[in-house]
Amino acid sequence: MKGIIVLFLALVVLVIVPAVDLAFAAGDEPGEYVDRRVIIWNLFFRLMTVAFVVGAVVSGTIIWQVWRFRESHPKAKPTPYEGTDW
């Protein structure tokens, strides 16, 4: 337990504090001449790519198990809990 606390303290000092410092110091550097449309839509489409991949995995899993574990599936077998009080 003590070891974990020490480990977390070390992590906080080494990783989180500099990261937070960096985050709070943002805004000191001069602004660049950027096209906000490009940056924002780029971010949007990258996020959506990931979201749709994760979404496909999650909904694919749900759809597959709804199909596979339905009680009318040929391979459906009673769960170990049926007939007990669980």
Added chain:
Amino acid sequence: MVVELAKPRPIWQIMFSTHHTDVGLLYLIMSLAFLFMGGALALIIRAELFLPGAQIIGDAMTFNRIFTVHGTTLIFLFILPFASAVGNYYVPIMVRYKDMAYPKLNAIAFWMIPPGGALVWLGFADFTWYATPPYSIISAPGPAADMWIFGLKILGISSVLGAINFVVTILKCKHPDMSIGQVPLLAWSYLTSSLIILVAIPTFAAALLMLLTDRLGVSGFFNPAMGGDPIAYQHLFWFTFHPEVYVLVIPAIGMMYEIIPRFSRKPIYSYNSGIFAFVLLAIVGFSSWAHHMYASGMSFTEKTVFMVGTLAAVPASAMHVYNFIATMWNGRIKFSTPMMWAVGGIALFFSAGAGGVANAAMPLDFSTHDSYWVVGHFHLFVMGTIAFGSIGFLYYMFPYVTGRMYNETMGKVHFVMSFIGTVLVFFTQHILGLYGMPRRVFDYPPIPEWIAMNQIASVGAMIIGVSMVLFLINMIYSSGKGKLADTDDPFGVGGKYYYPFEAKNPHH
């Protein structure tokens, strides 16, 4: 538990009862009445937006009033009272107590809702469900706005009283043999959501009073002309109402925790991770309120803090999804109507959550803020997750409440139509938002993409509307004339899992 429709009691016996199932029944009937009233307003809104130009409503003010009352009704008069209905029926039984801890307080909490609802509906205010100043102070017309403020005040007190009752019932009145770690997850969901209410609501209650005195002109808390700060109201409001989102969603998740193991014929995969996720969500839910206000001129640092707070709520929600999937795994799932609603609700829960992450990512807010994206996003939550869980649970408890079975085919048709409609309306609205259509508009310029997507959304809304009519017919007809239910195992899934089964409390 069963309302003996065969041997009807006089209506006043139910109305003046303090028994938890009677109060639950009152909550149930009233919340469903408001569901249909609020839903009718939604259909009017969608019909109006079917084409640019005025369609069925003559003027913008009426339209503004309609969407304000639509939102207020469905949040405060459908979702919250529906959760209280289920809680009233199930929580005392789950903790094995004869009633709620304070039966009279319980009845009072219920009877505060009709006057609150009446104030909202008779006033028909126009300042949107957040009543943002300075509009709500200097511009919103007459008694309507004040009636809304008083109505919300009453509804707020009612939910605080209800929350106190649930917390005391669960913590203090549970059976001595039962540790808190054995209380079923549905009851845990009421415990956590009630604790959120107790911490969150007072802030809004204070803000409402300040809003009222500002409207009366005796103070200037939020009125810049008197040195006040309109942003302060937004902070107070969202400090209550972001956690309130979790108040709405946690009981719905709890209802799914009741339905899914039952119809999978398996216990919940991990009871402990369910509790952990509820508690975590309740705590982390308080760290994200200002993500609603990115565009109000917040500094980069503030935005960063609230973005991190928002993203921190995701793992807890994801744990619930994992738990549901793992529970269904290797089960033998019977797809009765309640199970279909619950599984559909989980699928849409993911989409709603993913949209929420995109909203929280700071720069994307420049694109999505106050657009139809936001409308689509939170409707996926309230309709796709919360209403789906709630309606599923209504089908689930129907045989216990009425002693009769609903019509299974109609229930399934209701689900399929609602699911298709929900996807059509709210996914389309996300895209509509990306095309830049602002929310809360009575009319819009004839941009072809906007017209096309508004029409898809309106058609979807009509599909939901038709399915809800089927639902109403099914509920009314089946409660009087449906097949008699086998109250020991109405769904034919076996096992002794039914809490209501153990509690055929006599009415007193």
Added chain:
Amino acid sequence: MSGHSNWPEWIYIAVVIALMCWVGAEAWNAERLVEHVPEGAEIIKVTGQQWFWTFEHEDGTKEIGELHVEVGKAYKFEIHSKDVNHSFNIHDYVVLMDAIPGRINTVWFAPTDVGTHDIQCREYCGLIHYNMRGTLYVEEPST
């Protein structure tokens, strides 16, 4: 409840947390880039009131309901409101900032192509909120 191994859930949660860290970092970086106004941006004062937009350029020219800007320059909007909350929005350029009485919010952009774009109000502001619209004209540089 039942005894089972939980490692897939831990991996799942770790993946979710990692994804959220990635989202946060990307968003933070993009926000940092779009938020800081470049030096020499021309200031345009934007005033929202029920239910139209007024613009005042640095040289004192005022425009109502329409705004003329030039390609290749950076503009910084100083946005405020005279009555209730509004939200200044040029959706095509992803410019959005609330106009709030009693404070001045800023947002900047640099138009890249000649053309016209819609300006609209995104925050509910009453009766004619739906028609609180204007037009942005992006023109060739004059000199």
